[in-house]
Amino acid sequence: MKTLTLLQPESFAYSDTEKPSSLLPNEVLVKVHKIGICGTDYHAFWGRQPFFQYPRILGHELGVEVIAIGSEVTEVTVGQKCAVEPYLNCGECWACERDLGNCCENLQVMGVHTDGGMREYIKVPAHKLHVSEKLNYEQLALVETLGIGAHAVERANVQSNDLVLVVGAGPIGLSVLEFVKLRGAKVAVVDRNTQRLDFCLDHKKADASIVANDQTIVQILEVFGGKMPTVVLDATGSPASMHQSFNYLAAGGRLVFVGLYQGDYQFNDPSFHKRELTIMGSRNSKPNNFKEIIAAMETGELSVDSWISHRITFEEVAEQLPKLYTEPSLVKAVISWE
Numbered sequence: 033m034k035t036l037t038l039l040q041p042e043s044f045a046y047s048d049t050e051k052p053s054s055l056l057p058n059e060v061l062v063k064v065h066k067i068g069i070c071g072t073d074y075h076a077f078w079g080r081q082p083f084f085q086y087p088r089i090l091g092h093e094l095g096v097e098v099i100a101i102g103s104e105v106t107e108v109t110v111g112q113k114c115a116v117e118p119y120l121n122c123g124e125c126w127a128c129e130r131d132l133g134n135c136c137e138n139l140q141v142m143g144v145h146t147d148g149g150m151r152e153y154i155k156v157p158a159h160k161l162h163v164s165e166k167l168n169y170e171q172l173a174l175v176e177t178l179g180i181g182a183h184a185v186e187r188a189n190v191q192s193n194d195l196v197l198v199v200g201a202g203p204i205g206l207s208v209l210e211f212v213k214l215r216g217a218k219v220a221v222v223d224r225n226t227q228r229l230d231f232c233l234d235h236k237k238a239d240a241s242i243v244a245n246d247q248t249i250v251q252i253l254e255v256f257g258g259k260m261p262t263v264v265l266d267a268t269g270s271p272a273s274m275h276q277s278f279n280y281l282a283a284g285g286r287l288v289f290v291g292l293y294q295g296d297y298q299f300n301d302p303s304f305h306k307r308e309l310t311i312m313g314s315r316n317s318k319p320n321n322f323k324e325i326i327a328a329m330e331t332g333e334l335s336v337d338s339w340i341s342h343r344i345t346f347e348e349v350a351e352q353l354p355k356l357y358t359e360p361s362l363v364k365a366v367i368s369w370e
């Protein structure tokens with residue numbers, strides 16, 4: 033079967049590998065139809081993904097078809113279309129025991145810590161597959177990215193009367209915006225990139241946009257009628273932005289870090305106490321998020337077709353992936369076999 037391996041930073045290689053044959057009782061063999069490309073893939077290519085080991089088969093945003101099932105599999109049947117939950121948790125650690133598989137102490141993310149789906153077939157534990165009878169493979173490939181936003185909004189416990197600010201209008205920020213909108217809250221998005229902000233407004237993903245500059249707070253107050261946001265979700269992973277986000281909250285506000293960076297975070301304690309803030313992290317997503325996203329996409333309540341700015345074939349990935357990263361019009365790229 034066709035396989036694409038990232039041998040080391042900036043070096044992809046296509047090869048012919050053996051199609052997986054024997055399945056464990058709880059395993060499923062799937063055919064990969066569509067693959068979303070995300071920040072992690074670009075960072076891995078450029079050698080900027082921390083703790084990343086090479087060689088690695090990338091691909092963790094997958095729309096797949098069930099080809100064969102292990103002897104004890106009851107969750108799926110041959111021919112079904114599925115999204116893959118790529119977070120392989122151990123099921124035994126203290127986090128897993130408390131239903132926090134997304135924070136498993138031994139977490140292995142497919143396409144990041146173990147080999148992923150940039151190949152024709154892959155074996156997946158049955159309980160990591162989420163079936164849809166209605167969605168197409170491209171839609172299913174976007175469910176994982178959407179999960180990041182769904183989980184973050186769940187963490188923030190956004191209510192319809194919240195004033196919400198999303199910082200960062202890249203794919204993760206967009207994914208956050210989708211779920212804030214579903215909860216009926218007023219939401220503004222802030223970014224330095226006006227093209228990204230225009231996309232959010234043009235596609236009605238946010239009620240207002242704010243260009244990040246030294247007048248950001250003034251603009252926030254304008255947008256929310258003189259009030260500061262009750263929820264801020266930062267999807268930048270930029271330390272400068274994350275430090276600013278702390279200053280954007282009203283009393284009782286919740287700050288959720290969706291993006292992360294490799295360093296220490298500091299804040300002024302009186303400013304934290306005075307407003308009685310809550311600061312939280314959001315990591316990956318959970319099985320219920322996959323189920324809810326698929327249900328919302330099936331009813332049409334959630335539509336992300338406008339996200340896909342680039343479609344490339346599997347054969348083009350090695351050449352196109354590095355170029356896509358600097359493409360100004362890039363929102364989301366999807367790989368197909370045809």
Ligand SMILES: [Zn+2]
Nearest residue numbers: 070072093177
């Ligand atoms: Zn991703």
Ligand SMILES: [Zn+2]
Nearest residue numbers: 122125128136
């Ligand atoms: Zn675990």
